[in-house]
Amino acid sequence: MPLIKIRDLHFYRGNRAIFEGVNIDIYQGKITAIMGPSGTGKTTLLRLIGGQLRPDRGTIEVDGQNVHKLSHSDLYALRKRMGMLFQSGALLTDLTVFDNVAFPLREHTKLPESMIHDLVLMKLQSVGLRNARDLMPSELSGGMARRVALARAVTLDPMMIMYDEPFTGQDPISMGTLVNLIHRMNDAMDLTSVIVSHDVAETAEIADYIYLLSAGKVIEKGSPVQLKRSSSQWVQQFMQGLPDGPVPFHYPGDTLEDDLFSQKVST
């Protein structure tokens, strides 16, 4: 029984289909990666799972509950058990690093301040930023901000975490540490992890299962080894990052020829 079960998901932005019939299963205790070209809707997918967006058709179940049928308070109760790392970090800009990480604890628990202090420092230690605790978010680099956000996402010890591009903007050393950390946390805390990422090598290294999305559909799924051996040209191009191949680089619409031609006519 998967922890997250997505069935026949349809989602539209205006007339543009972002998802057309996506089925995804995410299993308890595993690291599942969602990959795909920029703009395919990976962030949108995470927001749908978190109940911030509503699907136009289809269902998303998390831990047996249909996310979009829950009452406000049940949805919030479920979210306490979901961690999410935003692509931008989404730190609260008027709070220090320490207070940001302490924020979920202060909102949701009645722990004494001394215990919050220790818990927060432990979480910050694990992302290597214990000594940055008094900085304001505006004083952090993008990569540091994302690590603080990661520490914050796990303070409530959720059952699952969704990472939106955790590796972007990390130098090779913190990248390695992060990959390790995500892997370790998944095993040690019995987390279920969903990683959205472009970093094929790092993601393939720790993912148990990978879904490749493109043009609103699941193009391919399987373990990293299976995907690397896939015979599909599309998969090969994406996994190896080749510039030429069936993966479209351009936002869908008129072809370049059409555009150039129509402009000549109008002038």
Next chain:
Amino acid sequence: MIDAIRSLGRWGLSVFERLGRGHLFLFDTLKGVPELFLRFSLVTQQLFSVGVLSVFLILISGLFVGMVLGLQGYNTLVDFGAEESLGVMVSLSLVRELGPVVCALLFAGRAGSALTAEIGLMKSTEQLSGMEMMAVDPMRRVIAPRFLAGFISMPLLAALFSAVGIFGGFLVGHGLLGVDDGAFWSQMQVKTDWYDDVLNGVIKSIVFGFVVTWIALFEGYDATPTSEGVGRATTRTVVHSAFAILGLDFMLTALMFGEE
């Protein structure tokens, strides 16, 4: 032609849609207010940034408005030999009209625009979404405390404005123009009715505080999450608040002082 009608229709629809969203937003905000009394520190912080930080502006403006009233009023009253009534004139103008209205306009410019910009920025930097995903409802955690703080601050600021204004009028009237201070104060006390004047003024300032804070928070919450969108929302807050204040002021005045 058809296009013009069509865009008029679309404009009308979007106006009503926004109005609807605004009222739902208000409803959600008010739902979050009762539980704030259990965690009043959230409101206290906002009382500081919404209220206390506006005090300086309000004091200075109130003083000058009162001084101008003193000067202008004296020039008119002296022709009728009624300069003793300067105190009444100053206090009635301030308590009934200028206190609530000018203070609300200043409040919209100072605190309202800051609220819109703050909420809009929190939205565009995904801080509000981030809170939602941490199972913290931004309506309760961010919006409701600011709403309550604005609602509390505005009448207090208006009272300060009127008080300082009356003092400004006194400074000019007595200090500069030599109106008798006993007459100034005593006529004021006799002619300014606690119920008809002061209380009605307070009601006005409460209504304005409610509306301005609501507009400011809604504009921020509803802003297009880009820097340009937040900028436009801030402008809208000031413009819409001004319309709302002046329109409501006319209606309230008609209701309160109309049948005298």
